[in-house]
Amino acid sequence: MREQSKTISIARPVDMVFAFLADAENDRLWRKSVVEVTRTGDVGVGARYHQTLASRGDRRSDALVETTEFVPDTRIAFTTTTGPLRRIGSYDLRAVDNGTEVTFRLSAELLGLQKLMTPLVALAMEAQVGAVSELKRVLESRTEL
Secondary structure, three states: OEEEEEEEEEOOOHHHHHHHHHOHHHHHHOOOOEEEEEEEOOOOOOOEEEEEEEOOOOOEEEEEEEEEEEEOOOEEEEEEEEOOOOEEEEEEEEEEOOEEEEEEEEEEOOOHHHHHHHHHHHHHHHHHHHOHHHHHHHHHHOOOO
């Protein structure tokens, strides 16, 4: 199983950061690979999001992502249920003196011929968890709290 994680501090209250991350429709605002995302159902456990992701070149891929864990101001976990690669991810949040510490974890199990794509998958996952730097920029530039 391939795993990547990154932790970053965001100068915003934990409830604001959690609320932003809780609705994955916001992903397109900070993850440049997300072209489109739409939610089915309410925010929380069981929420489903249809994502269209940009790939190398002009290629796109679709995935259905489901929220599997939802602990207010603490943790959000999700898994892809369809798409070319099954990923499991989470956001763990912790209040700190200057705002919120966020750890974004992402893992994927490569099976069969997918193992040949290990280097490319590792690079893509590294870029995805690295996007928390953009999350920090987006949230710290917001004026409404």
